Amino acid sequence: MAMPTIKHIRAFTVRGGGADYHDQGGGHWIDDHIATPMSRYPEYRQSRQSFGINVLGTLVVEVEASDGTVGFAVTTGGEIGAYIVEKHLARFVEGQLVTDIEKIWDQMYFSTLYYGRKGVVINTISGVDLALWDLLAKVRGEPVHQLLGGAVREELQFYATGARPDLAKEMGFIGGKMPLHHGPAEGEAGLRKNLEMIADMRNRVGDDFWLMLDCWMSLDVNYATRLATAAHAYGLKWIEEALPPDDYWGYAELKRNVPRGMLVTTGEHEATRWGFRLLLEQQCADIIQPDVGWCGGMTELIKISALADAHNVMVVPHGSSVYSYHFVITRHNSPFAEFLMMAPKADKVVPMFNPLLLDEPVPVNGRIKVSELQAPGFGVRLNPECKLNRPYER
Numbered sequence: 040m041a042m043p044t045i046k047h048i049r050a051f052t053v054r055g056g057g058a059d060y061h062d063q064g065g066g067h068w069i070d071d072h073i074a075t076p077m078s079r080y081p082e083y084r085q086s087r088q089s090f091g092i093n094v095l096g097t098l099v100v101e102v103e104a105s106d107g108t109v110g111f112a113v114t115t116g117g118e119i120g121a122y123i124v125e126k127h128l129a130r131f132v133e134g135q136l137v138t139d140i141e142k143i144w145d146q147m148y149f150s151t152l153y154y155g156r157k158g159v160v161i162n163t164i165s166g167v168d169l170a171l172w173d174l175l176a177k178v179r180g181e182p183v184h185q186l187l188g189g190a191v192r193e194e195l196q197f198y199a200t201g202a203r204p205d206l207a208k209e210m211g212f213i214g215g216k217m218p219l220h221h222g223p224a225e226g227e228a229g230l231r232k233n234l235e236m237i238a239d240m241r242n243r244v245g246d247d248f249w250l251m252l253d254c255w256m257s258l259d260v261n262y263a264t265r266l267a268t269a270a271h272a273y274g275l276k277w278i279e280e281a282l283p284p285d286d287y288w289g290y291a292e293l294k295r296n297v298p299r300g301m302l303v304t305t306g307e308h309e310a311t312r313w314g315f316r317l318l319l320e321q322q323c324a325d326i327i328q329p330d331v332g333w334c335g336g337m338t339e340l341i342k343i344s345a346l347a348d349a350h351n352v353m354v355v356p357h358g359s360s361v362y363s364y365h366f367v368i369t370r371h372n373s374p375f376a377e378f379l380m381m382a383p384k385a386d387k388v389v390p391m392f393n394p395l396l397l398d399e400p401v402p403v404n405g406r407i408k409v410s411e412l413q414a415p416g417f418g419v420r421l422n423p424e425c426k427l428n429r430p431y432e433r
C-alpha cells in the first residue's frame with residue numbers, strides 16, 4: 040500500500056461546550072461554587088468562569104492527506120492553539136507520510152521547548168497528534184484501538200463525574216465523583232460543609248457504590264489530610280487533585296498521610312512522560328489521570344502508561360471522551376474510565392463534547408461495548424451546526 044502524505048493542516052476555534060467543556064451557559068453544576076486555588080479570593084469563589092476557566096475555548100485540528108482522507112481532533116486551546124498550529128507546527132506535519140507520527144511528535148515537542156513543555160502548547164501538540172492518529176486509522180480503515188494493540192476487554196465501564204452520584208448510580212455507573220465546594224479559605228465551617236455533602240451522598244447511594252472527591256488543585260497538605268481522614272468514615276474511595284500540580288512533594292506527603300485503603304489520584308493537569316515521571320518516581324498517586332487532549336496526545340499517553348505500568352500505578356485518563364475510550368479499552372492498567380456528566384443538572388447522560396461531535400458514543404447502563412467503537416479513526420464527525428472559525432488561514 041502506498042502511504043499517502045499529509046497535504047494540509049488547518050486549525051479552527053469554536054465556542055460553547057465542545058472540548059472546552061467549562062465553556063457552558065449559566066446554572067451548570069460545573070460552575071457552581073467549586074473549590075479552586077482562586078477560592079482564596081472571595082470575588083472568584085462562586086464561579087470558575089469568573090476567573091477565566093473558559094477563556095481558551097475549543098481548538099479543532101484537521102489534517103488532510105494526499106488521497107483526500109481527512110482526520111481531525113478537538114482539544115482545549117482556542118485561538119492561541121490555532122496560532123501555534125498554523126504558524127509553527129504546520130511545517131513539521133505537511134509533506135510527511137501519515138505514518139510519521141513519532142517523528143512529528145518529537146519535532147513538535149523539541150521545537151517548542153523554549154516556550155512550551157506544559158499547558159496550552161502541549162494541549163495543541165495533543166490536538167495535532169490525535170488528528171494524526173485519526174487520519175492514520177481512517178487511511179487504514181480501522182478504529183484507533185486496533186492500531187494501539189487491540190481491545191483487552193469487551194466493554195468499558197465508567198464512573199460518573201458530576202454533582203449527583205446518586206443519579207449516576209441509578210444510571211448504572213460504577214461510582215460517582217463529586218466536586219469539592221469549599222476550600223481552606225472558608226475555614227472550619229467550609230470543611231464541615233464538605234464533610235456533610237459526602238455524608239449525605241453516602242446515605243443516598245448506600246454502602247457499595249464508589250464515592251470520590253475532586254478537589255481541583257484547591258487544598259494544601261494539611262487540609263487535604265484532615266478532609267481525607269474524616270471522609271474515611273464515609274468510605275471515600277479516592278481524593279483527586281487535592282494540591283496544585285507542581286507540588287510533587289506535597290502529593291508524596293499526602294499519599295503517606297491518607298487513611299489506609301484510600302487512594303490519591305492526580306495528573307489531569309500534568310503533561311508528558313517527564314511530568315508523569317516525577318509523579319511516579321516520587322510515589323505521588325495510586326492512579327494517574329492524564330487527559331489525552333492535554334498530556335501530549337496518544338503518542339505520549341502510550342509512553343506515560345508504560346511508565347505507570349512498571350510502577351504498578353493505574354492510568355485512568357481524565358475525561359477526553361473517545362480519545363480516552365480507544366486507549367482505555369486496550370490497556371490492563373486502565374480498568375475503568377471517567378465519564379463527565381455534561382447535563383447542567385447532572386441528571387442525564389449527554390455526550391461529553393456536546394454539541395461538537397456527531398456519533399460520540401455515550402455509556403448505556405454505565406458501559407460502552409467495543410462493538411460501538413468500530414468506525415475508522417476515533418469514529419466521530421464534526422457537527423456541521425457548530426460554527427468553526429479559522430483565525431490564521433494560510
Ligand SMILES: [Mg+2]
Binds near residue numbers: 357
Ligand atoms: Mg479532576
